[in-house]
Amino acid sequence: MAENVRNVLDAFDKIPAPWQPHRLVSVNDYEVKLAKIQGEFVWHAHHETDELFMVIDGELTIELRDGDVVLGPMDVFVVPKGVEHRPRAEGEVRAILIEPAGTVNTGDAGGELTAEVREFS
C-alpha cells in the first residue's frame, strides 16, 4: 500500500507552528496539505492553479481584492487561479489545502514566508 491511513487531527498535533504546510497524502500529482494559520500572510496569487482551503478549526479570513471571505469549521473555499488573496487569522486556524504538487505557498509574491512543503515524520 502506497500510504496508510492518516488521521487529520493527529497529524495537526505534529505541526509545531503556523505557516508550515505539511503534506498529508498525495492524489496523483495533487497534494493534500495541512497547515496552521495565525496572523497575516502575504498578498499573492497562483497563476497556474486554483487553491482549496478547508477549515477544520478556528476562523479563517481570506482577503480578496473585492472583499473578504470568512470560513469557519468545515467550510470550503476555492481561490480561483490568478486571484490575489491573503489568508489571515486572529486565533489559530487548522486548515486543509489542496493543490498540485509544487505549488509554492506564497505564489508570485515570494518573501520570507515562502516555505517548502514538509513531510510528516
Added chain:
Amino acid sequence: MAENVRNVLDAFDKIPAPWQPHRLVSVNDYEVKLAKIQGEFVWHAHHETDELFMVIDGELTIELRDGDVVLGPMDVFVVPKGVEHRPRAEGEVRAILIEPAGTVNTGDAGGELTAEVREFS
C-alpha cells in the same frame, strides 16, 4: 468569484441517500465530492487515478484484496491507481472523495450502482 463558501456538513444534509456522489467544489480538473455510504459497494478499480477517501462521520471499511482498511472520523486513505477495492459500511458514513473530474464511481466494474456525479441545488 467562481464558487462561494460551501459548508461540508450543511451540504451532506442535502444528500438524500447513499451512493449518490455530489460535487462540492472543483480544484482545476479535480472534484471534491461528498457521498453517504451505507451497505456494500461493488469491487472495482480505477485504472487511471488514485482515489481519496476522508471520513467525516461513521466507520468506513475499504476492503482490499490483501486486507481491510478501517477509517473513522477525520481519517484519510488513498486507494492507489489500479488497486481493487470495495467500500462497505454498516451504519451511515459521510465521506469526502477527491479524484479527477470524470472518474466513474464504479470504475471498471460498472453495474447498477454506477451514478453520475450530481450537483447541489
